[in-house]
Structures are given as C-alpha cells and as structure tokens.
Amino acid sequence: xxxxxxxxxxxxxxxxxxxxxxxxxxxxxxxxxxxxxxxxxxxxxxxxxxxxxxxxxxxxxxxxxxxxxxxxxxxxxxxxxxxxxxxxxxxxxxxxxxxxxxxxxxxxxxxxxxxxxxxxxxxxxxxxxxxxxxxxxxxxxxxxxxxxxxxxxxxxx
Amino acid sequence: xxxxxxxxxxxxxxxxxxxxxxxxxxxxxxxxxxxxxxxxxxxxxxxxxxxxxxxxxxxxxxxxxxxxxxxxxxxxxxxxxxxxxxxxxxxxxxxxxxxxxxxxxxxxxxxxxxxxxxxxxxxxxxxxxxxxxxxxxxxxxxxxxxxxxxxxxxxxx
DNA sequence: TATTGTTATACTCTATAACTATA
DNA sequence: TATAGTTATAGAGTATAACAATA
Numbered sequence: 001x002x003x004x005x006x007x008x009x010x011x012x013x014x015x016x017x018x019x020x021x022x023x024x025x026x027x028x029x030x031x032x033x034x035x036x037x038x039x040x041x042x043x044x045x046x047x048x049x050x051x052x053x054x055x056x057x058x059x060x061x062x063x064x065x066x067x068x069x070x071x072x073x074x075x076x077x078x079x080x081x082x083x084x085x086x087x088x089x090x091x092x093x094x095x096x097x098x099x100x101x102x103x104x105x106x107x108x109x110x111x112x113x114x115x116x117x118x119x120x121x122x123x124x125x126x127x128x129x130x131x132x133x134x135x136x137x138x139x140x141x142x143x144x145x146x147x148x149x150x151x152x153x154x155x156x157x
Numbered sequence: 158x159x160x161x162x163x164x165x166x167x168x169x170x171x172x173x174x175x176x177x178x179x180x181x182x183x184x185x186x187x188x189x190x191x192x193x194x195x196x197x198x199x200x201x202x203x204x205x206x207x208x209x210x211x212x213x214x215x216x217x218x219x220x221x222x223x224x225x226x227x228x229x230x231x232x233x234x235x236x237x238x239x240x241x242x243x244x245x246x247x248x249x250x251x252x253x254x255x256x257x258x259x260x261x262x263x264x265x266x267x268x269x270x271x272x273x274x275x276x277x278x279x280x281x282x283x284x285x286x287x288x289x290x291x292x293x294x295x296x297x298x299x300x301x302x303x304x305x306x307x308x309x310x311x312x313x314x
Numbered sequence: 315t316a317t318t319g320t321t322a323t324a325c326t327c328t329a330t331a332a333c334t335a336t337a
Numbered sequence: 338t339a340t341a342g343t344t345a346t347a348g349a350g351t352a353t354a355a356c357a358a359t360a
Binding site for chain 1: 348349350351352353354358359360
C-alpha cells in the first residue's frame with residue numbers, strides 16, 4: 001500500500017522534471033536561432049527584450065524595466081548604455097522626479113524593432129508549426145496559466 | 158473573403174508568438190530560482206547541465222558533450238576546466254584514441270549532483286504544481302513532441 | 315531616510331578562430 | 338587531411354555592493 005503511494009508520488013515527481021527538461025531544451029533550441037536572427041539587426045536577445053518592453057510601455061523608468069526583466073537595476077544601466085550607444089534607446093529626464101530617467105525608443109530603435117519582430121515571429125511560427133493549431137492553442141493556455149501563477153507568487157513573496 | 162483568410166493567418170501567427178513569450182517568461186522565472194539553489198552547491202546552471210549529462214552518459218568525450226549542450230567545443234573546454242578545478246569532473250585518457258578525453262564525474266561530483274538534484278526537482282515540482290496532474294501531463298506531451306521535432310530538424314539540416 | 319541611477323568588480327557563458335597533437 | 342582538444346580574444350549578461358543625487 002505504502003509502496004503504491006510512493007510509486008505514484010515518485011512518478012508525479014518525474015512528470016514535472018521531464019516537462020522542465022523538455023522546456024529547457026525547446027527554449028534553448030529556439031532561442032539559439034533567435035539570437036542568430038537578431039544578430040543581423042545588431043541586437044542580442046536581452047536587448048530585443050528591452051525594445052519589446054519599451055515598444056509596449058514607452059516611458060518606463062529603469063527600475064520598472066528591471067522588474068519586468070527580472071534583473072537588477074545595475075544590469076539595466078549597462079543594457080541601456082549599450083542600446084543608447086547603438087542609437088536604439090533614449091534616456092529622457094523626468095520633469096517630475098529628477099532622479100529618474102524615462103526610456104523611449106528612438107526612431108532607429110522603432111525601425112529595428114519593426115524590422116526584427118516579424119522575422120522573429122516567422123521563425124518562432126516555423127518552430128511551433130510541428131504542433132497542430134489545437135495543440136498550439138493548448139500549449140498557449142497552459143503556459144499562460146503557469147506564467148500568471150508564477151508572476152503572482154513573485155508578487156506575494 | 159481574402160480579409161477572413163488574412164485575419165485567420167494573423168491570428169495563428171500571434172498564437173505561436175504568445176506561446177513563445179509565455180515560455181520565455183516561465184523559463185526565466187524557474188531558472189532564476191534554479192540558479193539560486195545551485196549556487197548553494199557551488200554550481201551554475203550550465204555546470205549542472207554538464208553533470209546531468211555525465212551522470213546519465215559517463216565517458217562522453219568533449220565533442221559529444223558539446224553536441225548535447227548545443228555549444229562549441231571551445232566552450233566545453235572551459236566548462237570542464239572549471240568543473241575539474243572544483244573537483245567535480247575528471248578527464249581520462251581514452252586508450253583507443255589518444256586525441257580524446259573521456260569525461261567522468263568524480264565521487265565529489267556524484268555527491269554534489271545527488272544532493273542538488275532532488276532539491277532542484279522539488280523546486281521545479283513546486284513551480285509546476287499550479288497545474289493539475291492532467292494539465293502537467295498534457296504539457297509534458299506537447300513539450301516532448303516539440304523537443305523531438307526540433308532535435309530532428311537539427312539533424313536534418 | 316528611502317529611492318533612482320551609476321559605477322566598479324568579478325565571474326560565467328558564449329562565439330570565433332588559430333593552434334597542437336593525433337588519426 | 339580530418340578530428341579532438343586547447344588557447345586566445347572579445348563581448349554580453351549577471352550579481353553584489355558602494356556611491357551620488359534627489360525626494
């Protein structure tokens with residue numbers, strides 16, 4: 001009896017691990033390809049991540065961006081330095097709080113983002129197309145649920 | 158008519174992108190926690206990856222390991238250097254080919270792996286437990302399918 | 315005092331490419 | 338020639354922590 005329970009626990013245990021290992025591999029295969037594509041636009045993965053956030057939330061300050069990226073504010077300073085040097089991002093003074101910088105895409109940054117995004121989308125699309133539409137939809141739902149749950153945990157802690 | 162087709166294509170397009178973004182976020186949240194846990198055992202994520210491979214395939218050579226990790230052989234040399242310095246991995250000469258090194262966990266390496274693995278498993282398990290067992294199983298199936306398909310593509314190209 | 319951002323330091327990971335030894 | 342591994346170089350990302358300016 002105990003044996004059966006333990007076996008069941010052990011099996012459940014392994015399901016999550018196996019799922020995780022598959023996710024790690026899928027993630028690394030897809031993101032290697034992504035990095036290669038982004039390199040043609042002079043961007044790294046982390047930098048494209050920044051552009052994505054600024055495209056959808058212009059005027060973020062560095063601390064908020066750090067929260068979005070799950071990274072320290074020191075790292076954000078470096079990331080923005082590189083993106084500013086490349087001419088893709090601009091720091092503007094905040095008239096209401098002279099400590100903060102509000103971040104915006106430059107025209108060149110918008111241009112690079114608009115050019116890279118569809119290429120990236122096509123790449124990801126081609127990778128996921130081994131799943132049929134119903135499977136893709138299911139995967140999306142499960143990942144979205146996980147994502148929301150993990151974000152919530154973070155906020156609670 | 159064309160309009161309807163285009164709308165459908167556009168929507169499908171977005172499904173894969175959204176799924177990918179969720180995967181990226183889930184991956185980064187879980188792996189940040191993973192890194193923090195591994196640090197207590199003196200390991201990084203990449204290093205634990207190496208130990209995992211050597212635990213299941215002792216005697217791999219560096220080139221084969223590079224293939225498993227999707228990384229160049231130069232990187233593997235550095236990774237193994239650090240793991241050898243830490244006393245977790247050992248290079249042994251291959252009696253049949255004096256160019257190659259066969260890689261093995263040391264007793265300390267096995268010990269570190271055996272200690273870290275269940276802690277990691279518990280961590281991952283706790284992260285995935287917001288999904289019920291059926292959902293976890295579905296996720297596993299879909300990720301496994303994707304993983305296999307992507308590995309195959311790689312081999313074909 | 316607390317917060318925003320910068321800077322310094324140190325380490326790991328990664329790619330590229332030239333090199334050595336062996337097959 | 339081809340393969341296994343090493344080494345050098347360079348750059349990115351990350352964490353930690355001390356610091357300045359502003360609130």
